[in-house]
Amino acid sequence: xxxxxxxxxxxxxxxxxxxxxxxxxxxxxxxxxxxxxxxxxxxxxxxxxxxxxxxxxxxxxxxxxxxxxxxxxxxxxxxxxxxxxxxxxxxxxxxxxxxxxxxxxxxxxxxxxxxxxxxxxxxxxxxxxxxxxxxxxxxxxxxxxxxxxxxxxxxxxxxxxxxxxxxxxxxxxxxxxxxxxxxxxxxxxxxxxxxxxxxxxxxxxxxxxxxxxxxxxxxxxxxxxxxxxxxxxxxxxxxxxxxxxxxxxxxxxxxxxxxxxxxxxxxxxxxxxxxxxxxxxxxxxxxxxxxxxxxxxxxxxxxxxxxxxxxxxxxxxxxxx
Numbered sequence: 001x002x003x004x005x006x007x008x009x010x011x012x013x014x015x016x017x018x019x020x021x022x023x024x025x026x027x028x029x030x031x032x033x034x035x036x037x038x039x040x041x042x043x044x045x046x047x048x049x050x051x052x053x054x055x056x057x058x059x060x061x062x063x064x065x066x067x068x069x070x071x072x073x074x075x076x077x078x079x080x081x082x083x084x085x086x087x088x089x090x091x092x093x094x095x096x097x098x099x100x101x102x103x104x105x106x107x108x109x110x111x112x113x114x115x116x117x118x119x120x121x122x123x124x125x126x127x128x129x130x131x132x133x134x135x136x137x138x139x140x141x142x143x144x145x146x147x148x149x150x151x152x153x154x155x156x157x158x159x160x161x162x163x164x165x166x167x168x169x170x171x172x173x174x175x176x177x178x179x180x181x182x183x184x185x186x187x188x189x190x191x192x193x194x195x196x197x198x199x200x201x202x203x204x205x206x207x208x209x210x211x212x213x214x215x216x217x218x219x220x221x222x223x224x225x226x227x228x229x230x231x232x233x234x235x236x237x238x239x240x241x242x243x244x245x246x247x248x249x250x251x252x253x254x255x256x257x258x259x260x261x262x263x264x265x266x267x268x269x270x271x272x273x274x275x276x277x278x279x280x281x282x283x284x285x286x287x288x289x290x291x292x293x294x295x296x297x298x299x300x301x302x303x304x305x306x307x308x309x310x311x312x313x314x315x316x317x318x319x320x321x
Contacts, residue, residue: 004030011024012118014068021048021049021050022049022050022051022121023120024047026117027045027112027114028043028045030045031113031114035194036202043091045092046092048097049098051098059077062094063082063084066092066094071087072085073089082094099124106129106132110129112193138192138246142248142250146251148174148178152174153228153232156175157262157266160224161265165221168224172217176215179215180200180204182238183238184203186245187208188203215227215231232263236255
């Protein structure tokens with residue numbers, strides 16, 4: 001197995017003498033010393049900061065470079081940068097970052113540990129790292145999770161009514177991610193700064209893990225419908241727990257406006273319509289809708305629309321089937 005520490009030292013040696021490379025920064029579990037640190041199954045992630053004009057040149061040299069550290073099964077350029085997989089399945093990721101983009105890359109809270117391996121930026125890197133936020137706006141995050149839940153719940157039920165079971169299940173995965181963050185907010189807000197979703201079993205209680213399991217069913221229509229209903233009980237309860245613990249306020253009228261309509265839609269008594277027909281979404285477009293302004297405006301637009309009996313759906317554009 002390639003030794004991560006040896007690879008780190010080899011990377012330092014290679015990039016120290018490369019005039020195009022201005023910094024090398026270790027991130028992820030290999031950079032952590034205490035909580036959520038690396039084990040034998042962890043990959044190695046290191047950011048390669050380069051002169052803007054030399055990005056392509058550095059990227060082109062990486063596939064050959066990684067072969068020096070062990071037997072590579074395959075390597076390829078992923079969205080995040082070069083990825084190499086070794087014969088024991090150890091993985092290494094080497095994103096190449098322009099110097100001009102360094103500030104946006106290092107914008108996460110300071111609690112997310114990093115380790116500077118090389119710094120030839122004349123102090124620019126240290127200044128940027130020093131300006132990283134100490135925390136995040138927990139109340140803002142909480143309010144966003146409330147709006148997000150009801151918005152995605154509407155879409156999930158509409159998908160289900162249209163028979164798009166796979167897409168409905170994808171919505172439940174979005175719910176699960178939000179629920180994890182809400183549980184972490186309840187247990188210890190600092191956990192949110194570490195982005196620990198990958199190891200939730202270490203940070204959530206058994207009861208919380210059970211609730212998470214209840215809203216993440218397999219590919220089974222009945223279980224997916226059941227999970228959508230359960231989510232409408234779990235989330236409001238957690239919303240109240242957060243509100244009571246921290247005194248955060250949120251728009252509780254959303255639940256009053258939405259929940260009854262969703263239950264009616266589930267029962268087949270009503271169908272939601274809009275002037276421009278049902279929201280045209282595919283699962284591939286969901287991430288782009290996470291913009292909070294879009295979420296809020298679309299959700300409140302939906303709440304203002306009239307409900308039409310399903311028996312009239314053939315005569316009305318946009319009815320859920």
